[in-house]
Amino acid sequence: KVLFTDVQGDILAGGLPKKHEIFWFFTIHPNKAKSFCQNIGNATGDGMLTFSSVQNILDERQKFRQTFPGVSDNVVTGANPSGSRHWVPSVGANISFSFRGLKKMSAALSTDLKLDHLPVPDDPFVSGMKRDSMSADGLGDPPSAFAAGTPFGDDQIDGVLIVAGSNDLIVNAALSGVMGILGFTKDANSTIAEVSRETGNVRLQANDGKEHFGFEDGISQPAVKDIDDNGADPEVPDNVIDRHVILVGYDTRNIHAQQPWMKNGSFLCFRKLEQHVDKWNQAVVSIAEKANESPERVGAKLMGRWPSGCPIMLSPRENDNSLARLPKSNRFPNFVKSDAGSNQDNSMCPLGAHIRKTNPRDRRFDPNGIHRILRRGIPYGPDFDPENSANNAQKRGLLFACYQSDLTQGFKFIQTRWANAPKFPEPGAGLDLTIGQTGDEQDAFQMDIVFNPGQSPLPSNTFSGINQFVELKGGEYFFTPSFTAMRGALSK
Template sequence: MKTYQGDTAIMDSATSNSVPGVSLDIDDIQSGALHPRPAPYVGRFFFLRVDDRHAGRALLRWLLPAIGRGLPGAGPNQDAWVAVAFTYQGLRALGVPQDSLDSFPLAFQQGMAARADVIGDTGESDPAHWEPPFGSPDVHIVLSALSPDGARLENALKRALAAQKELPGVEVIWQHEVHQLPTGRTNFGFRDGISYPSIEGSGIPGSNPRETPVKAGEFILGYPDETGNLPPMPRPEVLGRNGTYLALRKLHTKVAAWRQYLRANTSSPEEETLLGAKMIGRWPSGAPLTLSPEHDDAALGADPRRNNDFLYRKDDDRGFKCPASAHIRRVNPRDSTIVGEARLHRIIRRGTSYGPPLPEGVLEDDGADRGLIGVFICAHLDRQFEFIKSEWVNDGNFIGYPGEKDPVAGHHDGTGSVTIPERPIRRRLRNLPSFVVTRGGEYCFLPGLRALRWLAELEN
C-alpha cells in the first residue's frame, strides 16, 4: 500500500482572502483546467498529428486567441472555451529540446498505454483492444471545446478548425462529440458533475462547504502542494509554470449489463434503485446516501448548496448509509478513516457523456457505443490519478475489503464482489461483471498561456 505524508501547512494563494505576496496567476492558466463544465453542455474532442513542426507551431499561433484563460468572462462566448494539450510525443513532434522532454515525469513520458498494468487496464480494457489512434505515437495534440449550446460551440471552434485546414502538416486523426443526455444524467441513470474541490487562489468555490480548500499545487504546477513542496516542474520554467496534467479516457459503459445485474439481485423496482444507489453512493437524482439513506430526494439532489455538503467520519464512518465500497466514496473518501491522507490524492474530475441513451427499462444490449469521455486533472499523475486507480478503484485493502474493486469502475471478470454493510449481517454480492470498459486513453500536458507562446515560437 502506497502512502504519502507531509506537512500541510502551506501558504494560501491569492484571492480576496489570500496571503499577501502569494498569487495564483489565473490569467496564465487555461480555463479548461479550473473551469467547471457548463450544464447543459455540448462539446467535441480532437486528436491531431503533427507531421511538420513548423506547421504545428503555426497552428498554436492561430489557436492562441481562441483559447480560454482564467475565469469565465461576460462576453458572448461565456462558458464556451477551447483548450489545447499535448502528449509527450506531441511535444517531441513540435521540436521541444530533449533536455526539456527529459524533465517531464516518467508516467507522462511513457504514456497511459504503457502504464496499463499500474492503473488496471487489463482484460477487455487492455490497450491491445483500444480504439485507434489511442495509445499510438500518432496522437500529438488534444484539442477540446465545451459550451452550453451548439451555436457557441461552433463559434468557439471556428478559428481552430479554419487554422487546421490552412496548414498542411497538421492532420485531424480522431474526433468525438459529447453532449449532456436529455435526462441530464449519465448513461447509468445518475446525475453527475456534482463534486469538485475548492482550489486556493482560483476564485471558484468548491462544491463541499465543509472541505478546506486544497492547495493549488495539487492541480497547477508552480505552487506549493499539500506536502508543502513545489511539484516537480518541466524545464524551462516558462514551459512548466501554470501547466497541469490530464488523464483523458474514453470509457464505454455497459448499461444493459448494469440493469441486468441489479434486476438479478433484487426482487422489486424499489430494491433495484436502492442497490444501484448503494453501489454508486448517490441516488439517481444526485442526492447522497449519507444525507438521505432511505429514499431518493429530488429536491436535495438538485440543490447545489446541499447535495455535496457532507463528510463521512462523523455521521457514517461504518458505511451503513453509504458503503465504504461505493464508487463515490472510494474515489473521494473525504474524511473517512482510511490508510493514508485522502487530500494528497484529490483530482479534478470532468465527465462528459457520449452516445445515445439506452431506452428506459430495456435490459438487452442494443450494440450502440455509449459512455463517458473522462478528463482527470492533477499535478502528480502517479500520486493522484494512478494512485486512485491502483489503490482505491482496483484494491479494497484501504477500506478493509481485500480483493474487492470499485463495483462500478473496477475491471471485473464476472467473479468480482462488493460488500454492503447491513444490520444484523452485512450483504456480499458476487459475480460482478465489468460495467465500464476502457476504449482508450492518453496522458497529456496542458500548458499555461505563456508556455503555449513559447512552444509557438520555438526556432529549431
C-alpha cells in the same frame, strides 16, 4: 487575474461551458512541426481569443449574470446539478499535448523544453496511457482499448483540441476555425492531421446533467483555495485544496513535472469509458430481488448517491430532493457514521460505493490532500431505451476527463490504489462498484452491502456481473500548457 488569464479555461472555475463537446485528436506532421509551433504562438497573441482562458470563462459568466439576474451560475458552467438550465450561446477551445507531441515540437523549437529531465522512472505522462496501462502497476484496462488499428493503440496522438459550447453548430464552426489557424489544410501542406474525434453531449431534457446510469454527475468537485469558490463549503473543510494539486509549478516536491515552462499548466487524463447500461440495470434488479429492496436503493448503494445527487450518508432509506443540490449534497464530512476511528462502518454507505472509493473523505488516506482531481467529463451516445433494441446496439458512456498537477498522485492513484484495490479502505470493500477493474474475478465478488444496521452482508454470489458495467475504449495523458508557454517556450 494574471493567473486566470494564463490558465486554459477547462481547468479551473467549473471549466468550459459544455452542452456539446468535441475532442479532436491530432497528429503533427514532423516536417511541419516548426510552422505548427509558430501557429500556436500566433494564435494566442494579444487580442486573439482562439483558446479560452479561465478569465474568458469568468467574463462570460459575468455577462450571463448581468443578462439573467437571479439565475444560477451553474447553468453557465454546466458543471452542477440544477433544475432548469438556461444557456447563452457560447463556445470555448483548449489545446493539450501528449509527451509524444511535445517531443516532436521540441525537435523543431529553438528553446530547450528539457523533456529529458522531465521523467522520473515510469512517469505516466512520459510512458503514455497505453504503456502505463500495461506496466507492472497498471490500470487494469482491457488490452482491446489499445489494440493496433484503434485510435489510441497506434502511438499517433500528439495532442487534442477540445472545443465545447452550447450547441453542435457553434462547436463545429469553432473547431474548423481553430484547426485552420493551427495550419490544418486538406492538402500536403497541412501541419496536422486528424487521428480521431469524440463527440460528447449533455443528455436531453429530463436527463440533463445525468450520466447514462441515471445519476446526476459533476456534483462533488474540490474547490481550489483562493481561486475557485465553486462548491467550497466551510462544513466540508477538506474539500478545499491547494492550487499545487491542480496547477504545475507551485510545489517543488512534485518530481513528476518541474520545468519552468510548465508553470500554470495541468495534466489532463482522458478516458473513453463505455457504459453497459443493460448490465447495470440487470445487476441492480437482480440484487434488489435477492435483497428484497427496490432497484433504486440498490443503485444508490452502488454509487453512494441517489440518482438526484442526494447522498445516502444523509438519507439512507429514500431519496430526498432537498439534499440533492449543492451545497447540501456535499455536506457530509466523512463516511463513518458511528464509532471513532474505524472506517469499517458499512451500514450507511458500502465501502465499495463509487463516491466512497474515489474520495474517501478521510485524511488518513490522503494526509496532504493531494489525491484530488477536477473532473470535466461529458456523456456520449444516445440514451439507453429498453424498448428499442436498435438504439441499444449503439454505444454510450462517458468521455471522462480530469485535471491534476501530477498524474501519479491524481487519476492514477485514485484508479489503482483506491478503485481497483479490493481491500481499500478496509478488507471486504471489493472493487469500486462503478469503475473498479483488476481482471481478477475473485476481487470483484468480494464486497459487502448491508441494507439495514445489524444485518449480515448478502452472500457474494448475489453480485455476479458487477464490475462489468464500464469498459475502457481508449485514452491518453496530456499536458495542458499555460498561455505564457504557448506564446513562449512552445512556439519559438
